[in-house]
Amino acid sequence: QPANNGPVRIGFITDMSSLYADIDGPAGAEMIKWAVQDFGGSVLGRPVEVLTADHQNKADVASSKAREWMDNQNLSMLVGGTSSGTALAMAKVAAEKKRPFISIGAGSSRLTNEDCTPYTVHYAYDTVALAKVAGSALVKAGSKNWYFLTADYAFGHSLENDAATVVKANGGTVAGSVRHPLNASDFSSFLLQAQGSKAQILALANAGGDFTNAMKAAKEFGITKNMKVAGLLVFINDVHSLGLANTEGLQLADSWYWNQDDASRKFAKRFFDKYKRMPSSLQAADYSATTAYLNAVKAVGSTDSDKIMAHLKSVQQNDFYTKGKVRADGRMVHDMYLFQVKGTKESTTPWDYYKTVAKVPGEQAFTSLADSKCSLVKK
């Protein structure tokens, strides 16, 4: 348990330099600092400090750093950034040291399923939601026979699994899958393997740089001619770097889009002024989660982890990013969206990329408590 005096320290460990750095990274860290500033810079009369570190997508780096902060810096709460492998590792340390851990960038549904802990909150999205929202839309649109190109680590595995379940549930079939290392430099041989499968759809169960590179290579090798290539986790940064010409019509699932309402646009504008690009959903969630935590501290009057967790699990959040609630298993349940990338002509202003196809209520998007394998859920 964190000591109840001295500064309140919030830690943020994420990929600052590698393939996920644009999606979250340094800008994500800045969002946490903004949230603290906007909160007034202190809570319960104690100053709030933000520590940040780069885990380079290495679980060992993430968990050592987390442990050190908790042992030596009296860390009150940890925000986990991108990459599920690191998030699972940090969740373990946080549980051992009894500190709230809010995972944002990581997608693996294991965080609130097999590997749930009393101190984990999974805030933004997860692989089940991606599968259910993006996957089922594709199957329903007629892509019945699937082949996966999967990033070979916790996130890719979860996403492939969860998507396969959805495909099968909707009457589709899975022809096979091939796994590529995280941050792969050359996708050609994986794509040739996929090409041999004769499946209708090549689903990319990866993200960030891996997703964009796989898309490009698929084009170069002519895969796009006889297969439909779809991303299961696509961020606005990816669409931006690939360009609308290459992504038009792509359907994708996300938890937030900068242009969805006034509050979002206001946040987005402030972000844009600093970074000359629009925030990703993760960066928005970083801000939102920090605020939620600080509110909880204020509400319970201490940084006591158990009290805070109880509080977080009892109140409804309501801000520009989310209108949801944390469930017993730690899952933050909120609405998810199915977006479609606009064509070059439809897009009128800079970063005007998405149109909303569907808004999926949280209860439908995420695993139901009844299906949860989390030991915290009483059945």
Add this chain to the structure above:
Amino acid sequence: MRHSKLTTVTYLAILALLLAAPLLGLYPVFVMKLLCFALFACAFNLLLGFTGLLSFGHAAFFGFAAYVTGWFIRSQGWTPELGILAGVVVAALLGLLFGAVAIRRQGIYFAMITLALAQMVFFICLQAPFTGGEDGLQGVPRGSLFGVLSLASDTAMYYVVVAVFIACFLGISRIVTSPFGQVLKMIRENEPRAVSLGYEVDRYKLLAFVLSAALAGLAGALKTVVMGFATLSDVHWSMSGEVILMSLLGGVGTFFGPVFGAGIVISLQNLLADKVGEWVTVIIGVIFVVCVLAFRKGVVGELLAWMDRRKARTQQA
């Protein structure tokens, strides 16, 4: 041994420091990590410094043992000492395999072959089902030593690590001065001559390799128990490079050099990681270059040489 009085004093001082470290407010997890790497470097130095073989694949033993130990403790519920034992045994076997292949070639080839074999182990760890791939093995519980003494507290764990480290350090010193160690020395000095005296040098090299691998495995296994995880970083070639740097920086072929080198490298990484980002790699590289160019004996080696010179001078005078 040379400088025996000074050596004893130094060792006693270090022993005292080790025992008192937690009381002095040093972060025990950090010191434990440091000791694990120091042990790793000593194991490596047994091979490079005392047999003259440069292995560029020692991460394989360190890392694979880390996985094996982690797996037995986490998935099979073994007690830590059994898990560590399993790691050491597997590392020794792996050492036997590596050795059997690599010892057929000498010098640089030996280095490249060990590197390549280690890379193979890396890929196996990346793909094998029990290692957790890129995510690594997470959340390995420390458990209770012999099922009774809980290691959950850092202090308990710390003294166990210190005990193991001291035992191994003394063990290595013994190996080096043993009859076997004498043969290793002959091999390093003049291999054909050793053959002509009737020593089947390959067997001696192999035993040295296996011992070194087993100790490196012990270091990795211990690290898993301390830190609670085993990941690909442990088997990556850069880890093999790091352990070389530690030995080189401290002083190849000296007893205490590798410990010192490990101390410097680990502290540097710790200190710099947050402040300079990727420059850490650059800094490590620069240290490497400086060591090789100007500092081949390493810190401890240069110190010993300096004391030798001084002694010689005072004798002359």
Add this chain to the structure above:
Amino acid sequence: MEIFGIPHQAFLGQLMLGLVNGAFYAMLSLGLAVIFGLLDIVNFAHGALYMVGAFAAWIMLERWGVNYWLALVLAPLVVGVLGVAIERLFLKHLYGLDPLYGLLLTFGLALILEGAFRQQYGVSGQSYPVPELLSGATNLGFMILPNYRAWVVLASIAVCLGTWFLIERTRLGAYLRAGTENAKLVQAFGVNVPLMVMLTYGAGAALAGLAGVLAAPIIQVTPLMGSNLIIVVFAVVVIGGMGSILGSVVTGLGLGVVEGLTRVFYPEASNVVVFVVMVIVLMLRPAGLFGKSA
């Protein structure tokens, strides 16, 4: 049409990719062999120089719009000059010492180069576009052959043969070979060895740089691209035996193909197949396929 139950497109495609990879193995192991042969240094920085070559091409394109063909000449030159600088500043001091020091020093240099580029460009890759002239693919009827990849294979074979000829069949080559064994003595005969060694390292580095430029349009240009490759190349070198230049070329191409085939039949093993081959070869022929038996 299928070959062993694998659609022929995938089969030939993988074979083709294997050959392309093999071309890089060949070029890099060739450079390694030249440097090793002549300076007795296992150039661990070779991978990093390859990476620098690719980055040089990419930076030239981004900053100054230098096109591929020009970069194909300029980038190796840049890397060659870097090599000369490395030789003058560092390696020069190691001659006559145990070759292991050369390995360690260049390992340090590799870390420095890699770290510096990581610091500057991060680890996620940069894309380099395929040059206009070579973009597109040729449909050979039985398979689709991306033009650029065909070019890489041809270019690398030409480079390798040229280097082989220079070293094994010319007087300069004889100086170089003798210089590796006893540079002092060759110098005492009146050959300007320091100059020769410097240029050799520069040339070896330039060769790595050239491979880097050739690779840039195929893979992501990342600071890590070299270190991932170099260890496989070491294995290739061990398999081929450092004895002959031609050996490293043949082995490089051959192993690329073996790897490609493995990807078809047992993809899980494709990462390790080269190392497995290495173990087998070492068991049967400790000196490597083309090495002179000790």
Add this chain to the structure above:
Amino acid sequence: MTKELLRIEDLHAWYGESHILHGVNLAVQQGEVVCLLGRNGAGRTTTLRAIVGLTGTRKGSVRINGEEAIRLPPHKVARLGVGYCPEERGIFASLSAEENLMLPPVIAAGGMSVDDIYAMFPNLKERAASPGTRLSGGEQQMLAVARILRTGARLLLLDEISEGLAPVIVQKLAEMIRALKARGYTIVLVEQNFRFAAPLADRFYVMEHGRIVQQFAQAELQGNTAMLQEYLGV
């Protein structure tokens, strides 16, 4: 009038930190054969190496053909017309015997032709295609001498060339040195084998502990046996 081809003054040389030569002085006239005698470790080899520039640091003066060579790198020294045959022979393993023979670049006109060389050392012709170090010890020695005869060097520095050779070959080498002298070569011999060197040399220098301690001419040989006995045990 004879000309001074080599003059060494106050030559000091070091290997690392060990100071080996402590001020060597000697001079060799054109066309002369001069022999350096001394015990093992006296510094004779080091003297030759220092002339060519193969020791660590060196100080003093080495004039070859009137040109100061002390600050020149070895390849420039060689270009002044110096041929060096090292004590350890220095045959290259990666070159064939013939490539070894052809290796040293020709630095001046007037060297021996390859045919002459093969006539002098028939073994070499027979083993021409073998890797250099696969030759027997003695064959390597022949090769080491033979290859500097090709280059046109006029000042030959020969270190223990009779070592390890069969008596017939040693006799041949003696003939060869006479023939070279007749052709006007200038030769500095370092020899352990006094009986080989005694009839060949015009003058002798005796070294001890990195210094020249004695010098005498061929004619004075008889009168110096007692001294030689003391220094060399001959």
Add this chain to the structure above:
Amino acid sequence: MPAEFILETQGLTKEFKGFVAVNHVDLKVRRGHIHALIGPNGAGKTTFFNLLTKFLPPTRGTITYNGVDITHEKPAQTARRGIVRSFQISAVFPHMTVLENVRAALQRNLGTSFHFWKPESSLSHLHDRARQLLATVGLQEFADELTVNLPYGRKRALELATTMALEPELMLLDEPTQGMGHEDVSRVTELIKKVSAGRTILMVEHNMNVVSSIADRITVLQRGAIIADGPYAEVSANPQVIEAYMGSTDTALQGAH
């Protein structure tokens, strides 16, 4: 009763890519002899030694040692049987003391060389024997010197002491006096004579003074084959030997050195 000949080769042949370096050599070495092997450069003497000590595998032929066929044994095995060679270049452990050099050889018969858990002091009892051996070669005062610091001749002496520590029955010496000054040559010659007591020595030597003064029997090799075999006086008078090896007759008796 031990056989009269300690070592016999039959039809021993070594070819290098078609070049015959050792050609069908039948050699018998009598127990207790100092047997010299001479011959012009490139005759195949070193190669022959290499065959005997298993550093090279023979192309054809057999080697019998003490009645046992050892043709296909490994180098270390023949060493343990009692055949020990010295090298053409001096072979010592430079950064070990003189005493440790000798101990290195004595240690082998202890059977504890794989015992990595025993202390160094478990070897101390060898020191007496080591000092004895050093005394035989006149190196007793140098016992605690580092070997690098010894002059060349003494290194050869040390090498001899080390070799003797193995209690060899048969010693193979390849040019033991090469590169030595005159004093050292006579010292080493004396030494060889001394240590030959109770053992057999086969040596290659170009220095005819040495050969004539200590060899019991001489075999002359030319182009890999034996051209003469017998006592010194007989062999040195053989015109074929004079032509192939000794050169002009007047130097024959005194040798070139």
